[in-house]
Amino acid sequence: MTTRILTGITTSGTPHLGNYAGAIHPAIVASRQSGADSFYFLADYHALIKCDDPLRIQRSRLEIAATWLACGLDSQRVTFYRQSDIPEIPELAWLLTCVAGKGLLNRAHAYKAAVDRNVAAGEDPDAGVTMGLYSYPVLMAADILLFNAHQVPVGRDQIQHVEMARDIGQRFNHLFGHGREFFVQPQALIEEGVATLPGLDGRKMSKSYDNTIPLFGSAQQLKSAIAQIVTDSRLPGEAKDVQGSHLFTLYQSFATPAQSAELRDQLLQGLAWGEAKQRLFELLNDELGEAREQYHALINKPDELEDILQAGALKARKIATPFLGELREAVGLRSFRADQQVAASGKKKAAKSARFVSFREADGSFRFRLLGADGEELLLSERFADGKTAGQISKQLQSSAALDIRVQDDAFTLWLAAEEVAQSPLFADTQARDAAIARLRAALAV
Ligand code: TRP
Numbered sequence: 001m002t003t004r005i006l007t008g009i010t011t012s013g014t015p016h017l018g019n020y021a022g023a024i025h026p027a028i029v030a031s032r033q034s035g036a037d038s039f040y041f042l043a044d045y046h047a048l049i050k051c052d053d054p055l056r057i058q059r060s061r062l063e064i065a066a067t068w069l070a071c072g073l074d075s076q077r078v079t080f081y082r083q084s085d086i087p088e089i090p091e092l093a094w095l096l097t098c099v100a101g102k103g104l105l106n107r108a109h110a111y112k113a114a115v116d117r118n119v120a121a122g123e124d125p126d127a128g129v130t131m132g133l134y135s136y137p138v139l140m141a142a143d144i145l146l147f148n149a150h151q152v153p154v155g156r157d158q159i160q161h162v163e164m165a166r167d168i169g170q171r172f173n174h175l176f177g178h179g180r181e182f183f184v185q186p187q188a189l190i191e192e193g194v195a196t197l198p199g200l201d202g203r204k205m206s207k208s209y210d211n212t213i214p215l216f217g218s219a220q221q222l223k224s225a226i227a228q229i230v231t232d233s234r235l236p237g238e239a240k241d242v243q244g245s246h247l248f249t250l251y252q253s254f255a256t257p258a259q260s261a262e263l264r265d266q267l268l269q270g271l272a273w274g275e276a277k278q279r280l281f282e283l284l285n286d287e288l289g290e291a292r293e294q295y296h297a298l299i300n301k302p303d304e305l306e307d308i309l310q311a312g313a314l315k316a317r318k319i320a321t322p323f324l325g326e327l328r329e330a331v332g333l334r335s336f337r338a339d340q341q342v343a344a345s346g347k348k349k350a351a352k353s354a355r356f357v358s359f360r361e362a363d364g365s366f367r368f369r370l371l372g373a374d375g376e377e378l379l380l381s382e383r384f385a386d387g388k389t390a391g392q393i394s395k396q397l398q399s400s401a402a403l404d405i406r407v408q409d410d411a412f413t414l415w416l417a418a419e420e421v422a423q424s425p426l427f428a429d430t431q432a433r434d435a436a437i438a439r440l441r442a443a444l445a446v
Pocket residue numbers: 006007008009010043046139140143144152153154155158
């Protein structure tokens with residue numbers, strides 16, 4: 001089975017070189033691996049939590065979309081969309097809000113940090129805390145669970161959020177799944193090998209330290225940013241401390257091993273810092289030049305970007321819409337018309353008859369349920385290796401003259417050719433069980 005990889009990029013700000021090396025580039029490389037089914041999206045609902053400037057929100061969405069595409073993300077191969085184009089995400093967020101424990105969210109790092117700051121300042125603990133900030137992890141859980149992502153590449157600060165998504169998903173499964181796992185358990189994926197770039201001052205490159213190198217500024221802007229990299233005061237001709245130089249670290253992050261070895265030798269032999277900066281400029285300008293052109297071309301064609309993202313949303317909603325339909329059914333938000341109840345496939349079924357609903361488990365196996373005309377679950381099948389077997393078994397059940405039903409306490413199982421193929425839910429007592437058996441016989445006889 002393919003591995004579904006999903007990650008969101010909060011659209012507040014302009015991508016810099018640190019984002020490129022730490023997130024964008026590795027994600028694009030990963031998306032090209034065979035067996036990866038990648039979902040990348042602009043987390044623009046999340047951006048609203050931190051930013052109330054509409055122009056900045058809009059600008060950042062445009063810049064980040066253009067950046068990913070310019071860096072080589074293939075929107076045909078992956079699913080690339082804006083969170084705010086998928087109405088199923090906030091809808092699922094509400095379903096999850098209704099099962100997420102408040103106590104769980106009280107423990108979220110970002111919320112706790114805000115409370116600690118308030119308390120330290122002698123303020124009300126929740127001063128300035130919006131429900132958006134508080135519920136941030138639930139929205140993120142909806143992002144992840146709606147697409148049943150197996151792996152979620154994130155920074156360390158987001159691990160807790162992925163764990164919360166597991167918790168919340170499990171709770172939903174437990175409450176509404178009746179043995180079915182609606183949601184798989186997502187795993188945070190921390191890329192150990194990925195570079196954390198030093199910024200101009202040697203601290204981690206970060207917008208909050210104001211020490212970044214712009215990713216797609218002009219060549220001149222790149223040059224002047226590099227000119228600001230802090231170095232020690234060793235003069236031309238003096239051997240440089242290569243290990244302690246973040247200029248060298250930056251160079252090494254983009255150079256081949258041979259190029260790095262060459263620059264190291266030259267620095268040890270006294271190459272001037274100014275000269276080393278020129279080398280770094282040339283290296284980065286080469287690495288980014290082509291993407292930069294692409295980027296500016298895209299930024300100037302916002303209509304084209306819009307089309308790409310709309311196509312991505314369509315692709316994502318092909319999965320999201322039917323799945324959310326099942327989740328709505330599971331919690332009891334069903335049509336009053338029996339003939340309009342949505343089956344797992346999203347298709348309408350004939351009126352007033354029982355129906356088989358097949359689905360696939362997270363482990364790749366195939367199963368089906370038999371639902372009564374009113375949506376009551378009558379049977380849940382065993383796991384089958386392929387869809388064909390599952391289909392054949394459900395057909396056989398419909399055509400068998402005498403059903404092999406075996407009762408066991410308050411439940412029963414169904415057998416075909418000496419093999420157990422399905423089981424009932426657990427009933428309140430044997431009377432309820434026998435009534436269900438009668439309904440099952442009636443349903444299969446139709
Ligand atoms: N919270 C993430 C961040 O700040 C962005 C994000 C939103 C995300 N939804 C997600 C990441 C779902 C992974 C999966 O980095």
